[in-house]
Amino acid sequence: MANQLVWFRNDLRTCDHAPLSEALVAAHQQNSTITAAFIWSPEQLQQQGAGSPKLAAYQQALDALNDDLAALGVELQIITAPSWQQGVTDLIELCVRLDVDNIYCHYEPGWDERLRDGQFHDQAPEQMHLHRANDLYSAPPRQLLTLQGNFYKVFTPYKRNLLAQIIDTLVAPRPAPDNGLPAQAAKPLALGERFVWDNPMQLPVLEQQAHERLEDFMDQMNDYSSLRDIPARAGTSLLSTSLALGTLSSRQVLWTIAQRQALTSSNAFLSEILWREFYKYLLAWRPELCLGKAFNPKWDQFPWQTDPSLLQRWQAGQTGVPLVDAAARQLNQTGWMHNRLRMVSAMYLVKILQVDWRHGEAWFARQLADFDFAANNGGWQWVASTGVDATPYFRIFNPHEQSRRFDPDGDFIRKYVPELAPLANKAIHQPTPELALALGYPLPVVDYKTSRADTLVKFKKLGQDYDQHH
Structure with a gap:
């Protein structure tokens, strides 16, 4: 029997999570088990630039994800490693031990991320398959090209093309899956040193906090254009930490906007969300930007x-x-x-x-x-x-x-x-x-x-x- 594993990355949520939903369906259809895993490597994240605030936010989000997955009957296994390279080796060993043949995750752009996934393909046994969803983007990067077949280097035509693709195809985000498995008691996560960030502004970090903040912000979105540049006013969404951790997806934001307003180029908040996607889109085409290289x-x-x-x-x-x-x-x-x-x-x-x-x-x-x-x-x-x-x-x-x-x-x-x-x-x-x-x-x-x-x-x-x- 081939079991299933969900490999969490910068997507620390249970709602609108295609890999989790697909793994649960496969486990149900095949009467197999399902496990979740996360490679926790503060050293790797610090090498990429992250400091204590981001690392602390990661730990908070992982603790909450652990509770949410346990409520779904899924155990979250933390693989602590000094690097993603070692973490991938340990992940493969875990999959062999659990008789896992199908690993579900999200595609991520970036230099280290490509090396990590490439290493998995090189080291994993032949019967072990990595299923990557493109949910990080409203449309996969390779579907967004200029008429000349090149990737976009200017935001406005990129946004125009993206909106044209998603305006009639945007679907409601998946809710948290209800798989019928009995809830488990969440085991404390072994995350080692606890990083400190007091979060004095009460920025939403956890999935539930992000959803509550998004709904609250929708009530003031009409004032966003006039207030967003005034730092003394609470005129921005404050959702950037949630989006960076993946406790909230950009599709969830786009869908929520679409329920209130049309998805048009003139929507200032929509444009800010798409700017975030645009920069990730560029990493898909130019991963060497992660190495300190100037685009120009x-x-x-x-x-x-x-x-x-x-x-x-x-x-x-x-x-x-x-x-x-x-x-x-x-x-x-x-x-x-x-x-x-x-x-x-x-x-x-x-x-x-x-x-x-x-x-x-x-x-x-x-x-x-x-x-x-x-x-x-x-x-x-x-x-x-x-x-x-x-x-x-x-x-x-x-x-x-x-x-x-x-x-x-x-x-x-x-x-x-x-x-x-x-x-x-x-x-x-x-x-x-x-x-x-x-x-x-x-x-x-x-x-x-x-x-x-x-x-x-x-x-x-x-x-x-x-x-x-x-």
Whole structure:
């Protein structure tokens, strides 16, 4: 008798989980057993950039998944390994021991992920089959091509094609399966060291939390376009950690939106969800992005600054630019940063402090509970003008103007940079040297106008030199 195993990855849920549903059906039809497994390798995740907030969120989601699977009569086995490579070997040994011939999982893009699955195919016995579902995407990447047969490098036509494919084919997400197996008592998971993240913003992490938050957010989605850029307001969905862990799927979000509104290109929240898919789509075609490669190598030779204090002051929220510092402190204190501020903060690091975008990418990865490699890398390369559909090199956010526009009363700055709280609304966005010194706030680490002009000159020259030689 061939038994079944569900290999969980970044999909820590029981609802809308095709591999779990298919494995349960197969187990019922064949009167076989079903087991679930997860390779827990903090070392591998840390190598990919994850820090304590993401690792702690993983552990919380795994604990909840363990309970949910036990209620379905399925045991979750944790394979603890120093790497995915060792974990795959241990997984195959587990399958041999349990007489498992069919392993069900989701396809994942990425360099290490491809190596992991390739190793499974190389090492697994001939009768052992890996069944991979494409549920990570609303449409499989190889179905989304330009008229010339290439993958998309610009978001808008990608979105248009994707919406055209799914608008009439989107089906209701699968509910948690009811397989009729007797519930089990959940055994505590052996996850080793417990990582710490206090989650002070109460970001939804677990599957049930994600569903509750999604439903609550639908009631305010009409205000999303007007509120999403104001960091002092609760105008965003806060679902990024759930989406990064897979305790909520993008299809569940799309279906929920479709029950309230039409799936149109003008829907701002829908576009943000599809941006996440777009960056994962790119990894399916360009997995070498996981190796620190720029999508567009044209700007690879930019003369980045090597003074470590520039990066350190940006990380600590001590640049002397209030909105940038408030964003950094929010990240350090909560494990999350408002999306508008991710762009403002990143652009300041790359195009004003002239620090290599990869250092910023690594810091966000380490600090974010919602760290998702594709979204993080895509966002940083967009800011640095090295990525797909990136902002032109000459587009540089002025952080002071961004502050006046999106935090006009200084509420967000006052919350995270309390030393500036006594200042009037007009002064708080760009305090004079006298006011800053009097309040114990640092002077700007660089002169914004001078540095901006220098960045533009360097980018222009680099582009000219590249074009001459290519």
